[in-house]
Amino acid sequence: MLVFFDTIIYYLYFIMTAFFAFLLLRNLFKREKRKALVYDIVYSYVIITFILRVIGIK
Amino acid sequence: MYLQTTIIAIVMVATFALASWKLKSPEISMVITAIVGALVGGFGFPSRLLVEGMFTYFDVGLIFLTASIFINIYSETGAMNALVRWIVKQFYDKKWLMLILLGILLIIPGALTGAGSVSIFVVGGLVSSVMNYMGFSKKRIAAFIYLFAMLAAVAPPINLWAMLMAAQANMPYVGFGVVLIVPIIIIAAFTILYTGLSKTPGRKTKTEILEELPQPPAGMNWFKILVPFGVLLVLILLMQYATFYIPVLGLPLTFMICAFISMGMDKDRWKVKKWYNVMVKTVDQVFPLLGTVISVGVLVNIMTATGVKGLLAITFITLPMAFIYITALIFAPFAQGSLSYGSAIILGTPIIFLFNSMGLNVTVTAAALSFLFPLGDCLPPSRIVGRLTIETVGYEGSYMSFLKAIAIPWLFMGAIGLLMLLFPNQLRFLVVY
Amino acid sequence: MKNSVYLKILFLVLSGILGILGGIEFVELRNYKETVVVSEDFTEMIMLSEYLPSLKGTWGDTPIYIYDSGVPGGSMLILGGTHPYEPITTVAAYVVMENIKVESGKVYVIPHANMSASTLGMLGNAYPKYFSVETPWGSQKYRIGDRGTNPLDQWPDPYTYIHYPSGQNLAYQDIRNLNRTFPGRANGTLTERISFAIMELIRNEDIDIFFDYHEASLMYPVVSTYVAHDDAMDIGMMAAMMLSATQFPMKIEASPKNLKGLTHREVGDFSDALALLMETPEPFIDRVAGRMTEELMVDGIDEFVQTAAEKGLVYCDYDIKEGFTDPLGNVIIGAPLDYRVGRHLSGTLEAVNWMNMFFPEKALVVSFPGYAEVMENGTGYYLHDPSKADPSRVFKN
Numbered sequence: 001m002l003v004f005f006d007t008i009i010y011y012l013y014f015i016m017t018a019f020f021a022f023l024l025l026r027n028l029f030k031r032e033k034r035k036a037l038v039y040d041i042v043y044s045y046v047i048i049t050f051i052l053r054v055i056g057i058k
Numbered sequence: 059m060y061l062q063t064t065i066i067a068i069v070m071v072a073t074f075a076l077a078s079w080k081l082k083s084p085e086i087s088m089v090i091t092a093i094v095g096a097l098v099g100g101f102g103f104p105s106r107l108l109v110e111g112m113f114t115y116f117d118v119g120l121i122f123l124t125a126s127i128f129i130n131i132y133s134e135t136g137a138m139n140a141l142v143r144w145i146v147k148q149f150y151d152k153k154w155l156m157l158i159l160l161g162i163l164l165i166i167p168g169a170l171t172g173a174g175s176v177s178i179f180v181v182g183g184l185v186s187s188v189m190n191y192m193g194f195s196k197k198r199i200a201a202f203i204y205l206f207a208m209l210a211a212v213a214p215p216i217n218l219w220a221m222l223m224a225a226q227a228n229m230p231y232v233g234f235g236v237v238l239i240v241p242i243i244i245i246a247a248f249t250i251l252y253t254g255l256s257k258t259p260g261r262k263t264k265t266e267i268l269e270e271l272p273q274p275p276a277g278m279n280w281f282k283i284l285v286p287f288g289v290l291l292v293l294i295l296l297m298q299y300a301t302f303y304i305p306v307l308g309l310p311l312t313f314m315i316c317a318f319i320s321m322g323m324d325k326d327r328w329k330v331k332k333w334y335n336v337m338v339k340t341v342d343q344v345f346p347l348l349g350t351v352i353s354v355g356v357l358v359n360i361m362t363a364t365g366v367k368g369l370l371a372i373t374f375i376t377l378p379m380a381f382i383y384i385t386a387l388i389f390a391p392f393a394q395g396s397l398s399y400g401s402a403i404i405l406g407t408p409i410i411f412l413f414n415s416m417g418l419n420v421t422v423t424a425a426a427l428s429f430l431f432p433l434g435d436c437l438p439p440s441r442i443v444g445r446l447t448i449e450t451v452g453y454e455g456s457y458m459s460f461l462k463a464i465a466i467p468w469l470f471m472g473a474i475g476l477l478m479l480l481f482p483n484q485l486r487f488l489v490v491y
Numbered sequence: 492m493k494n495s496v497y498l499k500i501l502f503l504v505l506s507g508i509l510g511i512l513g514g515i516e517f518v519e520l521r522n523y524k525e526t527v528v529v530s531e532d533f534t535e536m537i538m539l540s541e542y543l544p545s546l547k548g549t550w551g552d553t554p555i556y557i558y559d560s561g562v563p564g565g566s567m568l569i570l571g572g573t574h575p576y577e578p579i580t581t582v583a584a585y586v587v588m589e590n591i592k593v594e595s596g597k598v599y600v601i602p603h604a605n606m607s608a609s610t611l612g613m614l615g616n617a618y619p620k621y622f623s624v625e626t627p628w629g630s631q632k633y634r635i636g637d638r639g640t641n642p643l644d645q646w647p648d649p650y651t652y653i654h655y656p657s658g659q660n661l662a663y664q665d666i667r668n669l670n671r672t673f674p675g676r677a678n679g680t681l682t683e684r685i686s687f688a689i690m691e692l693i694r695n696e697d698i699d700i701f702f703d704y705h706e707a708s709l710m711y712p713v714v715s716t717y718v719a720h721d722d723a724m725d726i727g728m729m730a731a732m733m734l735s736a737t738q739f740p741m742k743i744e745a746s747p748k749n750l751k752g753l754t755h756r757e758v759g760d761f762s763d764a765l766a767l768l769m770e771t772p773e774p775f776i777d778r779v780a781g782r783m784t785e786e787l788m789v790d791g792i793d794e795f796v797q798t799a800a801e802k803g804l805v806y807c808d809y810d811i812k813e814g815f816t817d818p819l820g821n822v823i824i825g826a827p828l829d830y831r832v833g834r835h836l837s838g839t840l841e842a843v844n845w846m847n848m849f850f851p852e853k854a855l856v857v858s859f860p861g862y863a864e865v866m867e868n869g870t871g872y873y874l875h876d877p878s879k880a881d882p883s884r885v886f887k888n
Contacts, residue, residue, distance in 0.1 A: 034346070172650060308647025368793075368795045
């Protein structure tokens with residue numbers, strides 16, 4: 001039973017990460033603060049980190 | 059190897075300084091420094107090491123995101139304002155009692171989770187806004203919050219530095235309770251005095267403040283104010299004391315659960331768009347921190363690959379003892395600034411072994427070090443807790459002026475830590491099992 | 492406005508390319524298989540999930556190699572790769588598996604005790620992905636893993652790890668550290684379940700002697716040593732004395748009673764097996780070590796560690812200039828792979844010897860190359876060419 005819950009939580013974390021990846025992607029294109037170009041770059045690689053986790057690469 | 063690694067280290071420091079100055083973004087500067095370091099170190103463009111580094115503090119980033127989402131949603135429901143209102147009403151005339159209470163409030167989340175940043179996320183905004191209304195200057199507020207966030211991270215039951223050092227040195231994480239609490243009380247008392255004795259000329263009357271504070275939304279009551287925090291506390295206590303009967307939740311999910319409960323407390327609970335916007339804004343707000351923890355991992359990975367990390371560690375621990383004491387207040391905080399909790403592993407563990415071999419009490423030594431490392435959470439390159447404090451307090455001066463603002467209690471804490479490091483055997487009586 | 496959108500997309504694509512380049516290497520490491528040619532005395536390979544079905548199909552499942560002589564006698568279990576960032580432990584297990592002869596009793600070898608942890612690099616430590624052992628027929632490549640279970644297999648970590656059943660508080664990442672999760676829980680996290688399954692194996696198969704192979708940083712006091720559970724203390728002491736006098740310096744430490752979750756403590760407490768853990772010196776994982784390279788893993792030569800040694804900060808013999816001489820007359824420079832593999836092999840043989848003397852009823856008669864042989868011929872000499880071996884004896888891990 002606990003193993004089952006652990007598994008559900010495990011997948012919840014992937015869903016959560018995917019959701020944050022989406023929010024970050026949205027903010028890359030449309031945000032209020034820190035609009036400078038360098039932050040576009042920071043956003044880009046942070047998004048990639050989230051995506052790599054979501055698709056189970058790292 | 060010494061010469062080569064020293065050259066790489068110098069090139070990296072220069073790159074970081076130049077990039078920070080030109081680009082005004084510590085995050086990207088860290089990544090650029092890492093890339094330059096790898097090139098100079100003969101690793102070419104090591105895409106795997108760079109990407110691997112981004113994951114070093116990935117979970118920490120998730121905690122930042124989810125903790126802020128929780129607290130922003132909680133604030134959005136109006137519960138935060140209601141709470142501030144109540145505190146001002148009750149404690150307006152009892153300044154000292156209020157400062158003690160705010161201090162305890164700040165310590166609890168960090169003590170339970172081991173992260174000072176969580177303290178600031180969860181109650182920092184509340185404390186800042188109460189102190190604001192009470193007329194304290196931004197400088198004093200920043201110092202108060204920063205200091206208590208550090209103490210929260212150090213406070214038992216969870217002191218991550220001590221735990222990591224204990225784990226690395228194969229000593230059980232027991233006996234740290236009193237030896238941590240006693241210095242914490244001393245430092246907390248000093249910080250409260252330092253804050254409370256400052257002048258508050260701009261302080262408004264109680265009525266003025268209560269008028270200024272937004273009225274709580276209709277239907278706001280104690281149940282709605284307390285339940286989200288209550289659930290958070292219960293979940294954390296369950297994880298500590300009923301851990302074998304529940305699955306591993308992890309802090310991010312815990313915060314998300316509390317966020318959803320907060321939403322449920324609001325009359326607009328089904329207005330998805332509203333909550334979505336809060337989350338979007340939160341991501342925007344914590345992004346610098348998220349970017350920092352992701353980027354600092356990249357830098358650390360390359361520092362390790364090129365041997366720069368090893369160079370720093372070997373240099374420090376082979377200094378004569380007197381120098382270790384003299385430089386501990388510089389080395390330990392700066393290690394924290396660049397390695398975050400890795401500082402405990404890289405510098406802390408060798409010091410534990412070194413002191414152990416000299417017959418000094420290792421529990422007191424580990425406790426002492428755990429007071430010195432957090433001092434670096436306001437130092438570059440990462441400056442995590444420092445920047446978080448600035449954001450939360452709405453501090454408007456330069457970063458240097460923030461550092462000056464926290465200097466006095468910061469040095470006091472450093473002095474206490476250093477004293478413990480100097481006299482571990484004399485303080486052995488504080489180690490109580 | 493439009494330009495900036497294109498720029499954002501460009502940055503995203505560039506980061507994506509970086510992600511793909513890194514990602515390819517992660518996938519490659521996770522799926523790379525090491526080859527081993529088992530000796531003629533090999534009888535059977537089973538999976539750990541036989542002892543706990545919930546491990547089936549997970550990265551926590553791992554092969555167990557069985558060498559049954561069919562003659563009554565003692566039984567032994569060897570764990571390699573409990574911490575895959577100490578990969579010589581797996582190589583030593585392979586050398587045992589490729590060369591062992593069992594005359595009486597039964598031997599179990601798990602070369603990758605924590606399979607999941609062997610499929611990723613250690614975060615923040617910038618280790619190379621592989622290292623190679625030279626053999627007469629070419630080179631054999633092995634993975635360098637992490638200390639803990641892959642987060643892709645066990646996620647999230649708690650904010651503090653509470654050890655079962657003692658309730659001791661440990662740092663949160665130790666919930667993925669196989670050498671902190673013993674004796675494990677059948678319904679716990681993946682790592683706790685691996686521990687539990689290994690405990691089940693030990694209990695169900697009546698294992699008499701248990702070895703957990705490790706490597707340690709030189710600045711860690713418990714290096715070049717046996718760590719023995721109370722019950723195995725006599726054996727460990729005699730073996731350490733014997734080894735130090737005749738082969739290489741070996742210390743002995745008693746397993747601390749209040750340190751929970753470690754194999755030498757919990758296997759001893761929760762089963763009848765005599766539990767021993769062995770640590771070899773691995774400069775590669777020292778916190779003061781310099782550049783992270785494959786050579787450092789194989790040769791164990793590092794100037795910074797040398798400085799630490801000169802300052803008296805390391806707990807074993809170490810010299811990268813002159814080397815030190817062992818009782819057999821070998822000069823050891825640094826902490827080379829052969830030296831570390833050999834230590835584990837003879838450490839095992841010597842302890843088994845003393846068990847046989849103390850407990851004749853548990854007599855386990857085994858032979859495989861020891862320290863002297865490996866130092867003379869090199870580790871590669873004892874690894875067999877899979878292309879020339881009988882395919883039924885070639886396994887991938």
